[in-house]
Amino acid sequence: MTVHVEKLLGKLDRAQPVIAGRDRRYRGEQPLRFTTVPVEGEYKQFAVNIYRAAVNAVAERMRVKKIRVEVDGEDLSEDIYSIWDMLGMDMKLQSTIADVLAVGSAYLIVWMKNGQPVITVESAEHVTTMSDPVDGTITEAVKRWYEYDADGIEVSERVVHYGPFWVVTYHRGANGQLVEDSRVQNPLGVVPVVPLINAERIGDECGHSVIDDLSNLVDALSKTLSDMLIASELVARPKRYATGVSLEESLDDGFSADDPVVEEFEHTPVQVPFADGEDLFITESEAAKFGQLPGADLAGYKTTVDLLLQQIMTVSGLPAHMVGITTANPSSADAIRAAEASLTARAESRGLALALGIENALKLVTAFYTDVPVDRIGTWIEWRDFGSKSQAQEADAITKLHSLGIMTTDEAREALGLRKL
Structure with a gap:
């Protein structure tokens, strides 16, 4: 045994x-x-x-x-x-x-x-x-x-x-x-x-x-969204820049930030004069110039996400309004039944x-x-x-069947979830 x-x-x-x-x-x-x-x-x-x-x-x-x-x-x-x-x-x-x-x-x-x-x-x-x-x-x-x-x-x-x-x-x-x-x-x-x-x-x-x-499609969607989050953290925010400003060195070893052989001093701590979040940049140098680089455009991620969601909908049978596509919300009960x-x-x-x-x-x-x-x-x-x-649709259908004699009163009440008389 x-x-x-x-x-x-x-x-x-x-x-x-x-x-x-x-x-x-x-x-x-x-x-x-x-x-x-x-x-x-x-x-x-x-x-x-x-x-x-x-x-x-x-x-x-x-x-x-x-x-x-x-x-x-x-x-x-x-x-x-x-x-x-x-x-x-x-x-x-x-x-x-x-x-x-x-x-x-x-x-x-x-x-x-x-x-x-x-x-x-x-x-x-x-x-x-x-x-x-x-x-x-x-x-x-x-x-x-x-x-x-x-x-x-x-x-x-x-x-x-x-x-x-x-x-x-x-x-x-x-x-x-x-x-x-x-x-x-x-x-x-x-x-x-x-x-x-x-x-x-x-x-x-x-x-x-x-x-x-769904495993490969959902994993691809998760990877795409994680890439978007990382990109939004690193490059989505606009970056400001300044030229013609002397950098302060934290070590007094004669190194100049403008030295052409900067690679030899890559481990030398150099203090940036402006913090990234400061509202006002001030310098005494007449040659200084300030500017701003545009943030990265994340619209490409949306295109990829929409494509993956379409494939997920095809495989799973989920309608658009169930996967977060709000532009596809059905406008009526009949439209909901058709979408689902x-x-x-x-x-x-x-x-x-x-x-x-x-x-x-x-x-x-x-x-x-x-x-x-x-x-x-x-x-x-x-x-x-x-x-x-909807409850109204169900009640209307049952009422019509009862009026035509297809359903008895007890059957109609049972179909509506009510107790028999």
Whole structure:
């Protein structure tokens, strides 16, 4: 049995570099790239976090509106929804969806605690699954975490192995081998771990992240903006100059500032007679002349930033008003929906990809609640509208459907978020 566990832990370890890289970018902690020399100081991790905006813009549109559960034709939707609501799954699911879109995958674990079904949301940093290559069903899963002492030193490694008939807990022994701690029977007959994979292609087990597509573009944008900040500090301010003014030497060694072989005295401290911030320059020399050099024009940076933002919008589906282009603000609700059409389509596509996993988790909850085999349970979820629309538009559409007899009064009230009469 431990051979299977070690195999799963190896799979978990292999996924961590990709997950860690995506997580670091989502948090805006990636180092500055495309520099000829390593960057240190406060510019070292200068980053424009468009990743978070791209992920959250889709995740915020994906909200479960209604769940439906049937056992042998009997409707248990209200009972299961009460458990769903008690567990705070509406809130937990939002963070889970964001994690799925950001790093590619997340997991739901369903079990019993104090006689009630519970759902825990798990990160891909700690959980992975193994599936049947023929029909794709989950055959086993593993969860691993580490325990630390007060000084932050790792003291133990804990592992839980989930199978269709047993759930076994291990710890890593002093000899590096897994030691079994406990074994609990699994009454479901199926693995109680449900993967939520942001799959875009067949056989994609690790999941896709929009962060991968945006990485080079966002890094280029961060580099351009950091260059602009450095340029604004060094050359954007106008510089003043003076000619024909004698410079005072801080060392009395006979050196003259007008000496043609000034390179030989490059380390000799020479005091500049005028501070850069002084308002008035005064000199007794009749030959002195004063002037000002124009500051550098930073308009070229704006052109580059606009070009990069256009490419980012193409890849991410973000409309112009979501990436800070204020000149493209939509003037009406219909214009907003049109501008966000690509974003809405992406959210709808991800909703289809994740719905099956959420429905499977509801089946497991129902199986624990009713003590009925999973294959006798039917579950369905309904998402809220993925598009942006005003409350007035929604109320007007529902009123028209009700007046035409397409919707009943109870259905219309439910669609508006009101209680049934």
